[in-house]
Amino acid sequence: MAAPNRSRRALLLGRQAARTPLRPPWALDESAFLDACTGCGACIERCPEQVLVRSAAGYAVFDPHLGECTFCGDCADACTPRAIDRTASEVPWRTLASAGDACLPRHGVVCSSCRDACPERAIAFPLSTRVPTPVIDPARCNGCGACVSVCPVDAVALMHLEQA
Numbered sequence: 001m002a003a004p005n006r007s008r009r010a011l012l013l014g015r016q017a018a019r020t021p022l023r024p025p026w027a028l029d030e031s032a033f034l035d036a037c038t039g040c041g042a043c044i045e046r047c048p049e050q051v052l053v054r055s056a057a058g059y060a061v062f063d064p065h066l067g068e069c070t071f072c073g074d075c076a077d078a079c080t081p082r083a084i085d086r087t088a089s090e091v092p093w094r095t096l097a098s099a100g101d102a103c104l105p106r107h108g109v110v111c112s113s114c115r116d117a118c119p120e121r122a123i124a125f126p127l128s129t130r131v132p133t134p135v136i137d138p139a140r141c142n143g144c145g146a147c148v149s150v151c152p153v154d155a156v157a158l159m160h161l162e163q164a
């Protein structure tokens, strides 16, 4: 696979405050990740769920529209430069799901597909309104992304905790 476009590194870091990409679980902090990743693509090839893709700049990105991360750790095991390093952090990432304005119940349409897909039972629909809307428990959500692809209106996004 092609090496990452190093000339874009500064641009990526410049945009970091606005929107850090969703890297693989256990990826180092963005700056360290960009320094360590060689763009070999081993993590992408190893992922059994095929939820990792190469960005235009050549770095691995988690795309929850492709499916759920099961936290199997295969991507980390495949990463010889240790840009993804399970020993570097107690948690795989600090990422949280959020349902946006397009969410159907907010427009009076009953839907609970995200709750049904969530393996952590992190999504509740409190009976406080005529059509209950999803409430995501940040203590339960592990950012796996299982709720993203099942949403019929693409209303769910994963966000870094500091950006949520």
Ligand code: SF4
Binding pocket: 024, 025, 046, 047, 048, 049, 050, 051, 052, 062, 068, 069, 070, 071, 072, 073, 074, 075, 076
């Ligand atoms: S932990 Fe497993 S499922 Fe998740 S991105 Fe890595 S290889 Fe894929």
Ligand code: SF4
Binding pocket: 099, 100, 102, 103, 104, 105, 111, 112, 113, 114, 115, 134, 150, 151, 152, 153, 154, 155, 156
């Ligand atoms: S699946 Fe999408 S539209 Fe349905 S309740 Fe969840 S966020 Fe809203």
Ligand code: SF4
Binding pocket: 096, 097, 117, 118, 119, 120, 121, 122, 123, 136, 140, 141, 142, 143, 144, 145, 146, 147, 148
């Ligand atoms: S990201 Fe995973 S754990 Fe979090 S609400 Fe969605 S399905 Fe549940």
